[in-house]
Amino acid sequence: MALTEKELEQKHMDDVVAKIKQAEKRHQSEINKVEQDRKDIMDDFKNNVRIKTGSYAGIMETGLTVRQQQQLLQERENSWQHATQRLEVLEKLEKKPYFARIDFTENDGKQESIYIGLGSFADTPDHFMIYDWRAPISSIYYDGKLGEVTYDTPDGPQTAVLTLKRQFMVEDGKIITLFDTDETVGDQMLLEVLDESSDIKMKSIVTTIQKEQNKIIRDTKSDLLFVQGAAGSGKTSAVLQRVAYLLYRYRGNLSSSQVVLFSPNQLFNDYIDQVLPELGEQNMVQMTYYQYSQRRLPKIHVETLQERFDEDNQPLRRKISALKSSLTMFNATTNYSDYLNTAGMRFRDIKYNGEIFFSKKDIKKIYYSFNSNYNLRNRLSATKEKLIKILNSKVGELAKQDSIQKQIQDLSREELNELYGDEPRNFVNGDQELKFLARSYVMKQLRPVQRAIVRNRFLSINKQFVHFMRNIPELVDLAKFDLTLEQWNDDVDMTISRLKNHKLTIADVTIYLYLYDLITGKRGEVDIKHIFIDEIQDYTAYQLAYLKFGFPRAKFTMLGDLNQAIFTKENSHTLLDELGTMFDKDKTKVIQLTQSYRSTQQITDFTKEVLVNGEKVTSFARKGPLPTITIDSDEEKLVNDVVMQLHRNDAEKMTTAIIGKTLAECEKLTEELKQKGAQVTLIKTENQRLVPGIIVVPAFLAKGLEFDAVIMWNANRNNYHDESERQLVYTICSRAMYRLDIFAVKELTPLMDRVNPELYEML
Numbered sequence: 001m002a003l004t005e006k007e008l009e010q011k012h013m014d015d016v017v018a019k020i021k022q023a024e025k026r027h028q029s030e031i032n033k034v035e036q037d038r039k040d041i042m043d044d045f046k047n048n049v050r051i052k053t054g055s056y057a058g059i060m061e062t063g064l065t066v067r068q069q070q071q072l073l074q075e076r077e078n079s080w081q082h083a084t085q086r087l088e089v090l091e092k093l094e095k096k097p098y099f100a101r102i103d104f105t106e107n108d109g110k111q112e113s114i115y116i117g118l119g120s121f122a123d124t125p126d127h128f129m130i131y132d133w134r135a136p137i138s139s140i141y142y143d144g145k146l147g148e149v150t151y152d153t154p155d156g157p158q159t160a161v162l163t164l165k166r167q168f169m170v171e172d173g174k175i176i177t178l179f180d181t182d183e184t185v186g187d188q189m190l191l192e193v194l195d196e197s198s199d200i201k202m203k204s205i206v207t208t209i210q211k212e213q214n215k216i217i218r219d220t221k222s223d224l225l226f227v228q229g230a231a232g233s234g235k236t237s238a239v240l241q242r243v244a245y246l247l248y249r250y251r252g253n254l255s256s257s258q259v260v261l262f263s264p265n266q267l268f269n270d271y272i273d274q275v276l277p278e279l280g281e282q283n284m285v286q287m288t289y290y291q292y293s294q295r296r297l298p299k300i301h302v303e304t305l306q307e308r309f310d311e312d313n314q315p316l317r318r319k320i321s322a323l324k325s326s327l328t329m330f331n332a333t334t335n336y337s338d339y340l341n342t343a344g345m346r347f348r349d350i351k352y353n354g355e356i357f358f359s360k361k362d363i364k365k366i367y368y369s370f371n372s373n374y375n376l377r378n379r380l381s382a383t384k385e386k387l388i389k390i391l392n393s394k395v396g397e398l399a400k401q402d403s404i405q406k407q408i409q410d411l412s413r414e415e416l417n418e419l420y421g422d423e424p425r426n427f428v429n430g431d432q433e434l435k436f437l438a439r440s441y442v443m444k445q446l447r448p449v450q451r452a453i454v455r456n457r458f459l460s461i462n463k464q465f466v467h468f469m470r471n472i473p474e475l476v477d478l479a480k481f482d483l484t485l486e487q488w489n490d491d492v493d494m495t496i497s498r499l500k501n502h503k504l505t506i507a508d509v510t511i512y513l514y515l516y517d518l519i520t521g522k523r524g525e526v527d528i529k530h531i532f533i534d535e536i537q538d539y540t541a542y543q544l545a546y547l548k549f550g551f552p553r554a555k556f557t558m559l560g561d562l563n564q565a566i567f568t569k570e571n572s573h574t575l576l577d578e579l580g581t582m583f584d585k586d587k588t589k590v591i592q593l594t595q596s597y598r599s600t601q602q603i604t605d606f607t608k609e610v611l612v613n614g615e616k617v618t619s620f621a622r623k624g625p626l627p628t629i630t631i632d633s634d635e636e637k638l639v640n641d642v643v644m645q646l647h648r649n650d651a652e653k654m655t656t657a658i659i660g661k662t663l664a665e666c667e668k669l670t671e672e673l674k675q676k677g678a679q680v681t682l683i684k685t686e687n688q689r690l691v692p693g694i695i696v697v698p699a700f701l702a703k704g705l706e707f708d709a710v711i712m713w714n715a716n717r718n719n720y721h722d723e724s725e726r727q728l729v730y731t732i733c734s735r736a737m738y739r740l741d742i743f744a745v746k747e748l749t750p751l752m753d754r755v756n757p758e759l760y761e762m763l
């Protein structure tokens with residue numbers, strides 16, 4: 001009897017798996033061999049090399065042998081790493097060799113059939129049994145319907161005629177199902193994947209990347225790739241795939257340490273950190289903007305997410321923030337630094353033993369003695385050079401003093417040895433030796449002065465920052481930001497008192513850092529080639545301009561949802577315009593993702609009605625229960641209802657997050673729930689880890705995360721009444737994949753007034 005299509009495919013898969021197993025064996029024996037080699041080199045070294053330090057030649061000889069041995073070990077280490085990485089990929093392929101097959105005819109009429117998997121595999125050097133999903137040809141699978149298709153290769157675009165697209169669901173080397181499809185990655189496969197319940201770790205989407213997402217993943221031309229995507233449209237997923245793609249495409253020229261992802265919080269970092277390893281790649285550098293700025297200023301406390309969230313709710317603070325966050329402010333900082341080239345620098349005395357060694361007046365004189373075509377960087381280094389020169393001549397003078405010579409004669413042998421340092425002790429005569437010792441002695445005494453010069457301690461960045469802030473009314477038209485001079489000055493006073501306590505707000509800290517970089521002539525991190533910024537709507541134009549300055553050679557990928565601007569709110573819509581002025585238009589690409597994959601149709605339809613004039617969102621045809629709204633007259637009753645809902649979710653084995661507005665509210669609720677016997681974990685700070693089970697989390701920490709079921713805690717008028725909170729409500733509701741239950745005491749938030757009552761169930 002003829003074999004079915006599935007049986008034929010299984011036979012092929014068995015064949016591939018057998019070959020993979022053989023390759024694994026080869027790699028394993030190579031690893032064993034390298035490990036043995038390594039051991040032999042170490043043993044050989046222990047047995048045969050004697051450390052000779054008696055003579056100069058002996059030291060040299062020992063040094064050379066050690067170096068040789070290190071080189072040998074390094075070579076082994078490299079091949080060990082290479083073989084182990086490859087083995088890891090093979091082990092993954094053995095379980096799931098591929099997930100798709102495409103048949104196509106190329107221009108020359110040649111018929112081809114290829115299989116696509118997580119990594120490539122060839123049984124002989126030019127016979128690929130599996131193609132990596134990132135190979136140029138694999139693009140067809142994600143992009144095209146049957147018929148004529150085009151794909152990019154390093155040699156330019158190629159065309160082909162696609163005749164078959166087949167998908168496999170595979171478990172442990174066995175094909176569970178297979179479907180042939182004409183869709184761009186068939187809905188059926190996508191539905192199956194989306195129906196899986198959520199996890200505390202994000203998964204890769206390699207088998208079901210959608211056409212629009214594929215554009216994001218494979219873009220190599222843009223300097224700025226801006227992705228506006230609805231909640232749950234796969235921005236984060238696509239971008240992680242993109243990192244894997246770039247690492248593959250530029251293998252050898254791009255390493256994971258040259259890729260930096262700025263993410264909204266630490267919790268989110270934790271959530272996504274398995275995706276790249278799952279794809280066989282190393283994680284890129286991940287940090288939050290807060291960590292980035294805090295790392296530069298360890299002695300200053302930068303305001304936390306919670307503090308920022310609370311503060312931004314006051315109207316005047318919001319206006320001040322709008323100014324401080326603008327490109328206008330960024331340009332004002334740059335202009336101010338130009339002005340510093342001619343006047344206005346603030347300096348500090350360099351002191352020694354409590355006395356002024358270099359006065360700020362003298363330093364200033366030196367600083368401005370260089371001609372006008374010096375920039376701040378040259379001016380500073382020339383000043384330092386000059387100060388060191390003066391210091392050296394002072395050392396010379398002091399060394400001649402009798403008192404110093406006397407002090408030297410009183411030194412112990414050890415102290416003298418220290419003064420000789422590594423210098424060979426072949427002095428022409430005793431006089432010269434004494435001169436040498438005296439110089440070393442004075443130099444050692446004055447080392448703090450030298451250090452102060454080298455470390456720019458004579459700059460006064462705090463005073464400079466305040467000076468700049470005080471001068472803002474001359475540099476910027478305050479009226480454009482609806483601010484009076486008095487309001488601005490009050491804010492500067494507050495900044496000063498914060499600084500006295502070693503504190504800065506997140507808006508101030510970027511200005512502070514930029515100013516510091518301009519003054520010290522810092523060039524930025526030129527090694528970094530790609531910067532990814534997730535949740536871009538929470539960044540300010542100032543911060544983005546600063547990141548561009550800080551990573552001058554990097555290409556930027558920015559992802560966000562202007563509907564979810566929690567911190568920057570209405571300003572987020574001007575962000576795109578401002579970005580337009582920062583990047584070359586020809587090298588900017590904007591991609592919009594409108595399809596939401598995370599949530600059921602019922603949840604997406606409900607949440608998008610919360611928005612007014614929002615960005616476009618379309619729901620994905622996955623069915624689930626209607627969102628519910630429960631309103632109780634008092635909090636006690638409401639907590640009881642939540643507990644009941646938790647039981648129901650638990651019975652359906654769903655992960656649940658209870659999302660409240662503020663941390664204080666979440667703390668209170670956690671206590672109440674625990675008293676009623678519910679087992680919940682409160683997520684208080686971004687540095688905590690996600691845990692399985694029910695969590696209670698304040699909204700500003702829930703960014704980017706998703707859960708099977710979301711309980712929105714106390715969505716009442718009191719908590720959410722301001723228009724500016726609309727986006728926050730949207731973010732909370734859009735975390736839900738399958739169930740959304742909203743609870744409120746007394747009166748529901750008016751922000752939900754416009755939602756069509758047919759889209760939810762009132763309990």
Ligand SMILES: Nc1ncnc2c1ncn2[C@@H]1O[C@H](COP(=O)(O)OP(=O)(O)OP(=O)(O)O)[C@@H](O)[C@H]1O
Nearest residue numbers: 205208209210231232233234235236237597598704
């Ligand atoms: N092509 C895809 N195939 C399978 N699942 C997908 C695909 N795209 C997105 N998803 C799923 O949809 C969910 C949302 O994706 P993701 O978190 O990347 O969206 P997002 O746009 O970053 O969302 P948000 O802005 O709301 O944080 C995830 O569970 C992800 O696995």
